[in-house]
Amino acid sequence: MTSSDQAPPAVLDQVSVAIGGRPILRDVDLTVHSGEMVTLLGPNGSGKSTLVRALTGLLPVARGTVRLFGTPLQDFDAWQRVGFVPQRSTATGGVPATVREVVASGRVGRRRLLRPTSAADRRAVASALEVVGLGDRASSGVSQLSGGQQQRVLIARALAGEPDLLVLDEPTAGVDLPNQQALADALRQLKESGATIVLVAHEIGPMMPLIDRTVVMRDGWVAYDGPPLTQEVASHTHHPNDQDVPGGHDHAPHVSSPFDWERTNRG
Amino acid sequence: MSFLDLFSLGFMQRALIAALLTGLAAPAIGTFIVQRRLALLGDGIGHVAVTGVALGLLTGMSPTWTAVVVAILGAVLMEVIRERGHTNGDVALALLFYGGLAGGVLITGIAGQGAATLQAYLFGSLNSISSTDVFFTAVLTVVVLVLTLGLSPQLFAVASDQDFARVAGLRVRGYNLLIAVLAAVSITVAMRTVGLLLVSALMVVPVATSQQLARSFRTTFIGAMLVGCVASVGGLVLSAALSFRVAVAPGPTIVLLALAMFTATWPIGVWLRRRSELMTPFPEVTVAPHRSADQHAHEHGSDCGHPAVPHGDHVDYVHDGHRHAPHGEHYDEH
Numbered sequence: 001m002t003s004s005d006q007a008p009p010a011v012l013d014q015v016s017v018a019i020g021g022r023p024i025l026r027d028v029d030l031t032v033h034s035g036e037m038v039t040l041l042g043p044n045g046s047g048k049s050t051l052v053r054a055l056t057g058l059l060p061v062a063r064g065t066v067r068l069f070g071t072p073l074q075d076f077d078a079w080q081r082v083g084f085v086p087q088r089s090t091a092t093g094g095v096p097a098t099v100r101e102v103v104a105s106g107r108v109g110r111r112r113l114l115r116p117t118s119a120a121d122r123r124a125v126a127s128a129l130e131v132v133g134l135g136d137r138a139s140s141g142v143s144q145l146s147g148g149q150q151q152r153v154l155i156a157r158a159l160a161g162e163p164d165l166l167v168l169d170e171p172t173a174g175v176d177l178p179n180q181q182a183l184a185d186a187l188r189q190l191k192e193s194g195a196t197i198v199l200v201a202h203e204i205g206p207m208m209p210l211i212d213r214t215v216v217m218r219d220g221w222v223a224y225d226g227p228p229l230t231q232e233v234a235s236h237t238h239h240p241n242d243q244d245v246p247g248g249h250d251h252a253p254h255v256s257s258p259f260d261w262e263r264t265n266r267g
Numbered sequence: 268m269s270f271l272d273l274f275s276l277g278f279m280q281r282a283l284i285a286a287l288l289t290g291l292a293a294p295a296i297g298t299f300i301v302q303r304r305l306a307l308l309g310d311g312i313g314h315v316a317v318t319g320v321a322l323g324l325l326t327g328m329s330p331t332w333t334a335v336v337v338a339i340l341g342a343v344l345m346e347v348i349r350e351r352g353h354t355n356g357d358v359a360l361a362l363l364f365y366g367g368l369a370g371g372v373l374i375t376g377i378a379g380q381g382a383a384t385l386q387a388y389l390f391g392s393l394n395s396i397s398s399t400d401v402f403f404t405a406v407l408t409v410v411v412l413v414l415t416l417g418l419s420p421q422l423f424a425v426a427s428d429q430d431f432a433r434v435a436g437l438r439v440r441g442y443n444l445l446i447a448v449l450a451a452v453s454i455t456v457a458m459r460t461v462g463l464l465l466v467s468a469l470m471v472v473p474v475a476t477s478q479q480l481a482r483s484f485r486t487t488f489i490g491a492m493l494v495g496c497v498a499s500v501g502g503l504v505l506s507a508a509l510s511f512r513v514a515v516a517p518g519p520t521i522v523l524l525a526l527a528m529f530t531a532t533w534p535i536g537v538w539l540r541r542r543s544e545l546m547t548p549f550p551e552v553t554v555a556p557h558r559s560a561d562q563h564a565h566e567h568g569s570d571c572g573h574p575a576v577p578h579g580d581h582v583d584y585v586h587d588g589h590r591h592a593p594h595g596e597h598y599d600e601h
Binding site: 058080085086093094095096098101102104106107108109117144146154158178 | 298485
């Protein structure tokens with residue numbers, strides 16, 4: 001093992017992200033340790049997706065540094081170690097494709113240019129399909145599957161790259177319970193193989209027992225970082241209507257959640 | 268001169284080779300363009316290439332090469348507008364569409380050439396193809412085929428999900444530019460046979476035809492190239508045969524033949540999709556209370572006419588909005 005293998009898979013150090021000049025993430029510190037499963041919770045617009053997009057290099061950071069496996073993002077080139085399941089993307093394109101073809105496209109990070117599919121590629125695709133429980137649907141067209149099954153295809157696509165760090169952006173949105181269960185089973189197998197998982201979620205459901213740590217985002221800040229919370233606790237506020245009043249945000253230090261002490265302690 | 272004598276003519280042989288190459292190259296890159304949901308990209312580049320042809324007429328250089336250069340510049344510009352500007356893809360396309368066509372017609376006028384000269388490039392022309400043209404067409408086709416086939420895993424990943432491809436470590440911008448440039452190249456390849464205004468049809472219609480019957484990307488890809496070849500060679504021969512009686516440009520004939528093939532496969536595609544939807548296995552969910560169908564006289568079987576849909580370890584017969592599962596002497600409602 002080299003020293004870079006010991007480094008935490010993902011580190012955000014005082015990261016701020018602005019979209020179109022408006023600050024979305026502010027001074028976020030987050031270290032994800034090897035083998036951990038971390039969930040990001042928080043209301044819509046709290047910056048969860050922005051955080052994972054900054055983490056995967058899809059959004060530039062305005063300030064601070066992102067490190068993946070110990071390497072600053074701008075120098076990082078071991079992308080085959082990172083798997084990504086984008087938010088609400090459909091598995092279908094303008095041209096029909098089979099489940100196997102979509103999952104096989106997860107191997108691009110590990111394929112050399114102008115080379116045919118290797119036996120290792122085929123094995124990885126077959127095992128990723130087994131893990132998400134779609135082994136028997138490999139030759140079906142993706143568009144024939146239900147939304148939840150398509151989400152499982154996208155997870156299999158990320159798994160086919162055999163990632164050490166898997167980042168999932170709302171994979172459970174609009175997914176029925178049996179499919180959530182299949183998803184949780186897939187993540188359990190990945191976790192048992194030693195991978196690190198960062199999960200943005202609205203519904204945790206059957207994934208609860210897998211989670212090591214919960215990070216709650218609120219208004220671009222990390223409002224809580226600690227032992228697992230359920231969605232109900234994380235979204236609890238004493239003043240649930242605060243955010244609904246137009247112009248109601250007066251920038252005074254309200255206590256708007258049980259976790260606000262984290263923010264004030266930051267100084 | 269009879270119809271068969273046509274094939275002994277040099278220009279006809281050259282046109283046939285050019286048509287075959289076009290039929291291969293245009294659908295090959297077209298599949299990725301349709302996958303990216305940019306079906307009209309080819310149209311935009313085709314219109315820009317009109318300006319390129321006009322520049323060639325004005326300066327006395329080979330219109331093929333000026334068209335290649337201007338089409339590539341237009342394609343790159345379109346990608347930049349799409350990526351950087353806040354304009355979305357189709358507005359960027361429209362801007363270049365109009366600019367290219369207007370510029371082309373204007374410059375042709377300045378060059379002192381009539382509309383008839385331009386028409387050969389707009390709608391294709393059989394006897395304008397020289398042996399040098401055939402040679403360059405062949406070279407460009409080989410380039411397009413080697414790159415689309417060789418890089419198909421990468422191009423497929425980029426065309427289906429840009430965010431995913433970027434995180435997988437692909438240079439997405441580079442591949443997007445490659446797709447645009449290859450589209451520009453295959454458009455100039457097809458310019459002599461189909462013509463610039465209709466060339467995009469040869470990128471899109473064969474793909475649309477092939478995906479009626481195909482379920483995988485690979486079959487769609489190969490099928491589109493097959494349809495493209497049949498349409499372009501067939502259309503060319505048809506227009507040559509018709510030219511004994513009326514003046515027919517090869518471009519429209521090729522496109523209409525491709526559309527006819529689409530029209531023929533479309534109902535089959537609709538039927539296939541509907542059937543596969545009906546026959547998708549029912550999900551296995553926890554057992555509902557046992558209900559039996561009351562007094563069901565009909566006996567279901569493999570040839571009873573009701574769709575037999577797999578459901579877990581047995582088969583449900585779909586019947587007037589009910590799902591009947593055989594259970595001993597009677598049927599259960601599932």
